[in-house]
Amino acid sequence: MLPLDTKPQLIAIDWGTTNARAYLLGRADSLPVVLAQSVGEGILSVEMDAADRDAEFAAILERMVGAWLDEYPGLPMITCGMVGAAQGWRPAEYRTVPAELASRGGLVVVDTPRGPLPIIPGVKKSQPNADVMRGEETQLAGVAADLEPGVTATIALPGTHTKWATVLDGTMLDFDTAMSGELFGLLADHSMVGRAAAPAAADHDWRPGFDWGLKLAETGRPLAFAAFVIRSSVLDAQLPADQVPDAISGLLIGQEVLARAAALQGSHAEVLLLGADHLVARYQRALEWIGVASRPASAEATIRGLWQSALGAGLIDEEQ
Numbered sequence: 332m333l334p335l336d337t338k339p340q341l342i343a344i345d346w347g348t349t350n351a352r353a354y355l356l357g358r359a360d361s362l363p364v365v366l367a368q369s370v371g372e373g374i375l376s377v378e379m380d381a382a383d384r385d386a387e388f389a390a391i392l393e394r395m396v397g398a399w400l401d402e403y404p405g406l407p408m409i410t411c412g413m414v415g416a417a418q419g420w421r422p423a424e425y426r427t428v429p430a431e432l433a434s435r436g437g438l439v440v441v442d443t444p445r446g447p448l449p450i451i452p453g454v455k456k457s458q459p460n461a462d463v464m465r466g467e468e469t470q471l472a473g474v475a476a477d478l479e480p481g482v483t484a485t486i487a488l489p490g491t492h493t494k495w496a497t498v499l500d501g502t503m504l505d506f507d508t509a510m511s512g513e514l515f516g517l518l519a520d521h522s523m524v525g526r527a528a529a530p531a532a533a534d535h536d537w538r539p540g541f542d543w544g545l546k547l548a549e550t551g552r553p554l555a556f557a558a559f560v561i562r563s564s565v566l567d568a569q570l571p572a573d574q575v576p577d578a579i580s581g582l583l584i585g586q587e588v589l590a591r592a593a594a595l596q597g598s599h600a601e602v603l604l605l606g607a608d609h610l611v612a613r614y615q616r617a618l619e620w621i622g623v624a625s626r627p628a629s630a631e632a633t634i635r636g637l638w639q640s641a642l643g644a645g646l647i648d649e650e651q
Contacts, residue, residue: 339366339403340647342396343637346414347466349373353395354634363631363638371395374419388420389443400445407646408448409637411469415439415450425455425463430503432472433636433643451640454503462508467494470605473635474628475501485595486603486628489610491516495591509590511583512610514554518579524558525579527565529572540574541613544581545620548589557582580613588617595623603628 337357344353351371356363371394377387400406415423423439430436437452453465467488475498478484483504488494491512497504519525547557561578564570570578588595595602601624604611611627618625629635641647 337364337366339399339406341638341641342399342406342408343634343641344392344395344408344410344414345466345469345633345637346371346410346412346419347373348375348413351391351395351412351414354637355396355399356634356638363634365634367399369395374413374416379418384420388414388441389445392443392445392448397445405446407641408446409451409641409644409646410448411451411633411637411640412466415452416465419450421450423450423452425453425465428454428456428503428505430454430468431643432468432475432498432501432503433639435644438644449644449646451637454506456505462506464494464506464508467496468503469636469640470632471496471498471503471636472501472639473632473637474498474603474605476635476639477629482600484600484603486605487614487625489604489606489614493587509587511587515576515579515583518558518583519576522558524562525575527562527572528575531573531576535573537577537580537613538616540570540577541581541584541616542620543570543574544578544583545585545617547578547582548585554582554586557586581617584613584617585620588614588621588623592621592623596621601625605629605632 337359339355339357341356342353343356344351350373353369353371354365355367357366358364371391377384381387414420421439421441426437438449441448451469453463454468455463470488471486474486480500483497483499486496486498493509493511494506496506547560561575565572565575602618604614604625605628615625642649
């Protein structure tokens with residue numbers, strides 16, 4: 332039960348490509364509490380050549396949070412995600428690592444009919460290779476708030492484009508992106524390897540096929556060679572056809588964690604995993620396979636990251 336004096340202090344919006352989620356946040360025991368939430372359209376609902384893109388984005392904002400602002404006029408707002416991309420409402424240029432995760436640096440403010448809407452920028456790096464993230468930096472800000480001071484943490488965010496980030500005292504020192512999730516979709520749904528698959532039963536256990544893929548990754552074969560082994564192994568009766576998707580997953584995630592094995596095994600801290608439960612379970616299994624401890628991070632990292640970013644930007648006060 333919430334304290335009787337819990338009151339709204341912030342409207343926080345995670346505004347992505349296909350949809351947006353808005354949260355009316357208060358505070359309890361120094362943590363953000365969701366008092367209400369609503370869903371809106373993502374940035375793709377506004378055409379790039381629309382006559383008045385500002386008006387269309389403002390209309391989405393009004394549908395999401397207008398009722399809250401009628402009840403609590405002047406409540407500060409903040410948003411993150413693809414709304415700050417080139418095709419979003421306003422481009423919020425990337426900050427460069429090392430980047431403080433919850434600060435006012437780089438915020439782009441949209442003057443909306445309902446008041447200022449700061450957009451949190453993404454993060455990029457140029458050396459030793461170019462890489463970018465947008466949205467994940469806010470999730471990392473939410474996780475970083477709970478990290479032990481002075482301890483460098485490795486945080487992985489499994490997904491279509493998995494991010495591996497190194498964080499110390501609220502600052503992201505470095506990160507890399509692995510597109511294992513996208514490659515899984517291509518191999519499983521649009522390749523001859525995926526065509527070797529058979530439908531799985533409702534009680535299908537993903538672990539045998541996934542472990543088979545991990546062992547294939549361990550052979551060190553480049554992906555272009557290893558992937559076809561999955562198809563050949565079905566034809567040679569070495570791999571059940573209903574395990575093909577799991578084997579693809581094991582191969583891709585296995586190669587990914589092996590590529591990071593030296594750095595991870597040289598660290599004394601466990602890897603924090605932030606993502607969907609089914610993906611976190613697979614990454615935990617793969618990390619255990621190479622002898623690295625891991626655990627899930629807070630499922631409310633985005634909400635907490637938006638809150639921490641609002642604190643860092645001075646939109647709300649720690650003692651409020």
